[in-house]
Amino acid sequence: MKLNRQAVLGCLIALSLSGQARADSDEHEDEHEGEPVTTIASEIALDHGITTIEVGPATLRRTTKTYGRVVVPSNQISHIRARFGGLVTDVAVDVGDAIKAGDLLATVEANASLKRYQIKAPIDGMVTQRHANAGEFAEDQVLLTLVDASQLWAELRVFEGQLTEISTGQPVMISSATQSTDSVIRTILPSMDEHPFVIARAQIDNSTGAWSPGMFVEGNVVIEETAVPVTIETRALQRMGDETGVFVRDGDQYEFKPVSTGRSDGMISEVLSGVDTGTPYVTGNSYLIKADIEKSSAEHED
Amino acid sequence: MIDSILKSAIERRYLYVSMVLVVIGVGIWSYSELPIDAVPDITNVQVQINTEAPGYSPLETEQRITYPVETVLAGLPNLAYTRSLSRYGLSQVTVVFEEGTDLYFARTLINERLGAISSTLPGGLEPEMGPISTGLGEIFMYTVSAEPGAVDDAGRPYDAVALREIQDWIIKPQVALVPGVIEVNSIGGYDKQYHVTPFPEKLLAHGLSINNVSEALRRNNSNRGAGFVEDGGQQILIRSQGQLTSIDDIEQVVIAIPHGNPIRVADVAEVSIGKELRTGAATRNGIETVLGTAMMLVGENSRTVAEEVAEKLDEVRTSLPSGIVLDAVYTRTSLVDKTVATVQTNLLEGALLVIVVLMLLLGNWRAALITAAVIPLAMLATMFGMVRAGVSANLMSLGALDFGLIVDGAVIIVENTTRRLGLAQQANGGLLALRERLDVVYDATREVIKPSLFGVAIITVVYVPIFALTGIEGKMFHPMAATVVIALTAAMLFSLTLVPAAVALFMTGHVSDRESRVIQILKIAYEPVLAQLLKLRWVVACGALALIASTAWLATTLGSEFIPQLDEGDLTIQAIRIPGTGLERSVQMQTKVEAAIKSFPEVETTFARIGTAEVATDPMPPNIADGFVILKEREDWPDPEKSKSELIEQMEGVLSLVPGNNYEFTQPIQMRFNELISGVRSDLGVKIFGDDLDELNRLGGEVLRVLQVIPGASDTRLEQLTGLPMMTVIPNRIALARYGLSIEEMQDMVATSFGGEEVGLIYEGDRRFKLAVRLPEALRQDLDRLGALPLALPDGGYVPLSEVAEPVLAPAPNQISRENGKRRIVVTANVRDRDLGSFVAEVKNRIASDVSLPPGYWVSYGGTFEQLESASRRLSIVVPITLVIILALLLMAVGNIKDTLIIFSGVPLALTGGVLALWIRDMPLSISAGVGFIALSGIAVLNGLVMVSFIRDLWLEKVELADAVIRGALVRLRPVLMTALVASLGFVPMALNTGTGAEVQRPLATVVIGGIISSTLLTLIVLPVLFQWANRVVRWK
DSSP states (O other), rough: HHHHHHHHHHHHHHHHHHHHHHHHTTOOOOOOSSSOEOOOOOOHHTTOOEEEEEEEEEEEEEEEEEEEEEEEEGOOOOOOOSSSOEEEEOOOOOTTTOTTTOEOOOEETTTOOOOEEEEESSEEHHHHOOOOTOOOSSSEEEEEEOOOOEEEEEEEEEEHHHTTTOOOEEEEEEEEOEEEEEEEEEEEOOGGGOSSEEEEEEEEEETTTTTTTTTEEEEEEEEEEEEEEEEEEGGGGEEEEEEEEEEEEHHHHHEEEEEEEEEEOOOOOEEEEESSOOOOOETTTTHHHHHHHHGGOOOOOO | OOHHHHHHHHHHHHHHHHHHHHHHHHHHHHHHHOOOSSSSSOOSSEEEEEOOOTTTOHHHIIIIHHHHHHHHHTTOOEEEEEEEEEETTTTEEEEETTTTTTTTHHHHHHHHHHHHHHHTTTTOOOEEOOOOOTTTTTTEEEEEOOOOTTTTTSOBBBHHHHHHIIIIIIIIHHTTTSTTTTEEEESSSSHHHEEEEEOOOHHHHTTTHHHHHHHHHHHTTEEEEEEEEEEETTEEEEEOOOOOOOOHHTTTTTTHHHHOHHHEEEEEEEEEEEHHHHHHEEETTTTEEEEEEEOEEEEOOOHHHHHHHHHHHHHHHHHSSSTEEEEEEHHHHHHHHHHHHHHHHEEEEEHHHHHHHHHHHHOOOOOOHHHHHHHHHHHHHHHHHHHHEEEEEOOTTTTTTTHHHHHHHHHHHHHHHHHHOOOOHHHTSSSOOHHHHHHHHHHHHHHHHHHHHHHHHHHHHTTHHHOOOOHHHHHHHHHHHHHHHHHHHHHHHHHHHHHHHHHHHHSSOOOOOSOOOOHHHHHHHHHHHHHHHHHHHHHHHHHHHHHHHEEEEEEESSSSSSSSOOOOEEEEEEEOOOOOHHHHHHHHHHHHHHHHHHHHHTTTEEEEEEOSSSSSSOOOTEEEEEEEEEOOOGGSSSTOOOHHHHHHOOOOOOOOTTTTHHHHHHHEHHHHHHHHHHHHHEEEEEEEEEHHHHHHHHHHHHHHHHHHHHHTTEEEOOOOEEEEEEEEEEEEOOOOOOOOOHHHHHHHHHIIIIIOOEEEEEEEETTEEEEEOOOOOOOOOOOGGGGGGGEEEETSEEEEEEHHHEEEEEEESSEEEEETEEEEEEEEEOOOOSHHHHHHHHHHHHHHHOOOTTTTTTTESSSSSHHHOOOHHHHHHHHHHHHHHHHHHHHHHHHHHHHHHHTTTHHHHHHHHHHHHHTTTTOEEEEEHHHHHHHHHHHHHHHHHHHHHHHHHHHHHHHHHHHHHHHHHHHHHHHHHHHHHHHHHHHHHHHHSSTTTHHHHHHHHHHHHHHHHHHHHHHHHHHHHHHHHHHTTTOOO
């Protein structure tokens, strides 16, 4: 009797204790490993912003960002000097005056001949500097500086990593803090004084006068623009394990399909293999599908 | 000694009875001091050390913070173990001390050690200890929101930043003043910050770097005192004022003056009120909100504190801007009130039932009242004892209090004195003289005092094994055992002193010797049955054995659980998303989850904490949300009959349709305990320690494969260490050198651009807000362009980041867990359909043979199997010792082995009833039920003792054995029935109650009631049979 009681009591307590373990283990039951598939009813998908489009052709527009400054090309700057040394008798223009080629700028009386001769504007432009006044002696210093700012150039710095992709003829969008304009890379110059970059030059039409030399600009160079037959939206791509792919929709079912991608412009990616044209895949909120498929492995740990 | 106490009690009966007033006074005072809560606090002695490290990745957090903190704590006195986790921006080291360590002492030690390493930690990082609170600490939560259409002074609608500002600077400082509140934790909204966001191209245009902006702001934002001068005897203080106070001020700060042209902040950057990079958010009913949690100081009275917080909130409301709504969403008061009400009803109804039974069976109202008076007095004395012993009043500690049991001793004494007084009056033919009456009382008491004291002592002793439980079980059940022991001891003292004194004082009137009608009828029925059964002793003995055998089998078929889970009335639904899910995405997903929850008509409100709060008491990553679901009162449900598990099932159904979430259903307190105690919660945890994370992961995978094929293994799981997508910027040292940049300069620029840099504070009165520099949001978000980030060169030029460093996106450690100062990974498994011991042994063997561990890596085993092992080891020692003590006590009481064993036979017989009762009510075995069985053994022994000692006394008076057995059994019918009835009826309300918390107490009460019924029936039948059988060959000389 004594043994019996002891055994029963001991056994009851041991059983009670082991109950703790069993009660705790009843979490996470619906674990379905393997198939990267999930089912979401269409109205729920709609409610959660899950949207689908089809794999199809698109134009890939790859760009790269460069920075640089606006400069006046040297052929549009004219530093006016007196041809023969002498006395400046008259200056016809002042700083800020717009002038045409052939306009009178100043009159100088040559020392040698004591004849007066006229200095005329060689280019269209604007007087930006004036170092001469009537009565002053002109020798070989610059009397006036004319600048033609109707056409400016952006000199963009192209670093090593971008160099292979940039070439002349590529469209570029040049923008400052307040404005932007489209242009084309005209020339590529090696950098002076051994800087580790080259200069890509693009012309800016400044007929409105909104641009000014010295401005700091950003240039988005379109390095590639091609029509690609099979593309997907880049935001649709999700990583599952070691693979990258998209979620292909079949009715209410979404399946992960690994995709190998080629070129990409950040918005659109070229598909090399994995999905065919016309396949519906998830673009909007694709992360939610990934979250739903992988959720069984998610647990609280701390 | 007992005799002299009895004598003095009867002689000085006035004095003794007036002592009652003292007991009442002390008891009432104790009640006001007694901490009241719903459940016992099972948190271990632990201190959390949190270090916030904005921008630090898990690897850096571990290397720079967690490791030094852990190292400096090694070797603290009473240290049990440390565990830590390093996450993005947070290092948390949890230091667990041995049980019984004084928490304040432990914190002082830690503080001292932390002081020593403050200089070795990266600048500006400050390890802080978590609030002095426990798992029961989160007693009150409220949300701050704006009414639709409400606008601030400037006419703008309140946004998440404004709401958080109100919480941090208006509400929190006031709530924190409530006595007993140790911390007010905020989560949700955004900390208001002043943001300076420079545009890279504008900076480049001026040849500036983002760091020039930080530097300028840092140097142009302070007030400084400059001493004083005395001017004509008057002291004049001098101070120079330079603090920035507004957006305008900030915009005017000059960064540099190249060529004499000052460049102001406004020229290169935008200045605005911005949002911090937050680590946590809160939602309510599908809308973002700000959530405040009041945490209670350890050892405070949760109901009082929660009530005071609620009152304080009423005050706070008057000081809020109009249109701001402050809602209390969770308060502990309601739970505690409901459980207290349940316990009160149980105790009160139990006490009333006991009194009624006493009236009926004693047939004398004075006697009944005297016995019943022991109930409140014992309760008051118990409360005094609980306060002294530091036991709080809660469902568990009050869960085993049975007034029937408590008054057992008194019942026996009062019953006997009543009977004897009756007999004496009959003999005397009228009322007794005072002296005679006192003598009769004295004799009658003395006659039964020994069995009654022994009985109570035995019931007390059976609770001793409970004190051998350790860990969580210990914390749950020690208070229960302590309370019962205190109550029984008090009752024992009263039956020795107060009861005889009161009987002597009050039982002056006529006492009928005739027993009440109920007893008379029972006796008429009992006598022939007993006489018959005495002849059929074989049948009786075999029947009893068969009964025991069949219930033992039945017991194995019952399910089992640890402790019936307290139904807290509210739910928590943890929504868990895949690691790497961003906070804002998590918030979006949570709003959908909450919309689904709110669609249930039973739900009053629902709210959630996502990620980590300001004070990282529960450091969750952003992919996890703790959702609270506050349910309406049952009356307001469309179907008040619907069970909670049904509701949970329906919710699971609806929520499983919301994509991307995994759910864990728990309850607020339960969840908090889980989080704090944490550790390994499965049956077996294989911990692999080592240095290299990849290697640990690989070994973990190997161990997992080994575990999976071992028979009995289920729910095998490998701790997830990786999975956090991380963009690592790997510098190209040569390229950097070519551009004249150092790695630090590069890192500074990257960190400031994306993470932002705190460059000072903006003061608005008491309120202070961080001033931060970082890239404009649109640029920060564009990860594809990370490589295009222009870095300013010392000569004024720039270079794109991609020229000097390579950004690599790859999964990285999600969090790094460490234990006792070493990295570890855990593989967990539960065991089904197999005994744990052999499973663990096989796992150990297989891992030793199949997994080859490289040098520097080792394995250790943990999990609940350890607790099970240690508990069964302890119990296998303590239970036999207890049995020996009971036997020894019995032997002292009855004086011979044979009787002792006969009495002891009542124990298994009592257990049969308990098991049957559980089976009938479809309840699983639990520790609560186990405690019921323990109590039952004591009561069974008490019954047997009363019966056997009386039969033997009769037999000693040379009555024929059979006669003695029958007569003794008949005379003892009344006390046996009375003690049994009061003890079982005392528990009836507890067994039947359906209020909040009743489920915790129900199994114990059920076992005791069932057991007492069977034990009483069997005591009345089997015991006399056995006694006669055992003694049939002995002829008394």
